[in-house]
Every structure is written in C-alpha cells, then in structure tokens.
Amino acid sequence: MSGKFDDYKAQCAKALDHFKKELGRLRSGRATPALLESVQVEYYGSKVPLQQLGMVAAPEPRMLTIQVYDGSAVEAVEKAIHQSELGLNPSREGSLVRVVIPALNEERRKDLIKKVGKMAEETKVSLRNLRRDEVEGVKKQVKNKEMSEDDSRRAQDEIQKILDKVIADVDVAAAAKEKELMEV
Numbered sequence: 001m002s003g004k005f006d007d008y009k010a011q012c013a014k015a016l017d018h019f020k021k022e023l024g025r026l027r028s029g030r031a032t033p034a035l036l037e038s039v040q041v042e043y044y045g046s047k048v049p050l051q052q053l054g055m056v057a058a059p060e061p062r063m064l065t066i067q068v069y070d071g072s073a074v075e076a077v078e079k080a081i082h083q084s085e086l087g088l089n090p091s092r093e094g095s096l097v098r099v100v101i102p103a104l105n106e107e108r109r110k111d112l113i114k115k116v117g118k119m120a121e122e123t124k125v126s127l128r129n130l131r132r133d134e135v136e137g138v139k140k141q142v143k144n145k146e147m148s149e150d151d152s153r154r155a156q157d158e159i160q161k162i163l164d165k166v167i168a169d170v171d172v173a174a175a176a177k178e179k180e181l182m183e184v
Helices: 002-025 071-083 106-143 149-182
Strands: 040-043 046-049 054-060 063-068 090-093 096-100
Touching: 002 106, 002 149, 040 071, 063 071, 071 090, 071 096, 106 149
Parallel strands: none
Antiparallel strands: 040 046, 054 063, 063 096, 090 096
C-alpha cells in the first residue's frame, strides 16, 4: 500500500522543501548566503542571479561578502542589493562587496514571525490540496470498481498519516525559524 503513494509523498516533500527554502530567505539578523538568492542584478541588459556574478560568503555572523568575478559588475551588484526589498546597505572595496546585516528591532521581529506563520499556513493549505486530490483519485477508483470500500478507507488513512507527518515537519521548521528570529 505504501508504494502506491510515492508520487504523493514526493509532492509533499517538494512542498516542504520549498517552505524551508523560503524560510532561509527570510532575514533573521544572522547572515546567510541564502539571504541574497532572490537578488537579480542588471548585467549587460539582462537580469542575472547574484550567485552567477560572484561568490557569496558569510565570514562573520552579521556580515556577507560577495567576491564579484567581473570588476565591471561591482557597481551593478551593489545597486541591486541596495534596491532589493531586504533593506541592506552594501559597501564596496575593489571587487569585494560587503553587506553588514543590522540587528532586528522588536517590531520587525514580530512582523517576521507573523510572516513565518502565514508562510506555514500557506504551505499547509497546499499540502491539504494535495491530500484532497489524492483522496479524489482513490474515490474515483472505488467508483470505477478498481478498489474496494475497505481498501479505500485504508488508503485514505494512509494519505492522512503522510499529511500529518509532513505538517508536523512544517510546524517544526516554522518553530525553529521563530526561535531564530527571537534571538537577540
């Protein structure tokens, strides 16, 4: 029975991975290279991800450095970081761009925690939608006489168990991010 739901499990895992990646992009006062993943740089007339133009590192807990590969792109990288929604002020030294991550104030921390809760709820809704689609597929099999009522009930219970486990993982990830946000 469990081999039957491998696709459903994979979809749930993909939703969980996406949630965790989005959490990594939230600014928490601690420097992580994932913070700059969403930054797009105008480079020779097209938008290019920052990671393609330089190596992003976190040498200190509150600082990111970007070693830009092309010296002519340093100004564009600095401008893109400054214009991003992250509220960061980069400074450059030759081909190195330094980004100091300021400490979060209490109000900003509370806003970010609300955002984490909202993101967690959106992920849970998408997981419930996946469950609904999977259950509808099982019910369709019963209607087409491809599965008995008892097997249908067992399948639905298995689907619910998978969902409960993934939702628990979402809650754990959200709680860990909230704890990280509250650290001063």
